Amino acid sequence: MTLSGTVDENSDLETPFAKLNGDLVINMKDVERVNSMGVHLWIPVMARLSAKHRVVVEEISYAFVFNANAVANLFGAARVVSCGAPYYCAACKDHVMVKVTADEVAASGGAPPSKRCPKCTAALEFDELDGYFSFFKNRSQS
Ligand SMILES: [Zn+2]
Numbered sequence: 001m002t003l004s005g006t007v008d009e010n011s012d013l014e015t016p017f018a019k020l021n022g023d024l025v026i027n028m029k030d031v032e033r034v035n036s037m038g039v040h041l042w043i044p045v046m047a048r049l050s051a052k053h054r055v056v057v058e059e060i061s062y063a064f065v066f067n068a069n070a071v072a073n074l075f076g077a078a079r080v081v082s083c084g085a086p087y088y089c090a091a092c093k094d095h096v097m098v099k100v101t102a103d104e105v106a107a108s109g110g111a112p113p114s115k116r117c118p119k120c121t122a123a124l125e126f127d128e129l130d131g132y133f134s135f136f137k138n139r140s141q142s
Contacts, residue, residue: 001016001024001026001082003027004027004032005030006035006038007033008038009037009038009041011110012081022053022054023053023054024049024054025058026058028057029057031063032061034064039067042059042074043073046074046075046076047076049078050075050076051076055077055079056081059083059084059099061084062084067133082100082101083136085112085115085128085133087115087126087127088124088125089103089117089120089125090122092119094119096118099111104136112120112132
């Protein structure tokens with residue numbers, strides 16, 4: 001399933017998850033915004049869901065990465081396998097969101113993996129603070 005839009009106090013998080021059975025893959029690429037009320041609602045839903053099902057979360061968005069770094073239990077027992085990460089292409093003078101997997105971050109020792117521009121294939125520069133990927137590491141230790 002794919003989530004999109006905004007997670008806030010008006011989000012209905014119960015209904016979409018209520019009838020689910022078995023393993024679950026949640027793609028969160030299109031969740032653009034999340035506020036503190038949204039996080040507050042999100043945590044118990046995800047905790048319950050990941051206790052009952054095997055849950056894999058893919059491509060958490062920029063907004064969710066910041067919350068994942070701040071809130072240790074944001075995804076309960078779910079496995080987060082990838083996220084969107086901001087990179088900059090000096091050749092295109094353009095900012096691009098690139099999918100980065102937990103395996104790639106582990107392989108580069110927690111540093112931003114090297115990525116190529118999807119438009120011109122030039123090497124991209126990572127465009128965020130060093131701790132951006134730390135939620136991958138924090139999670140695998142817990
Ligand atoms: Zn480029």
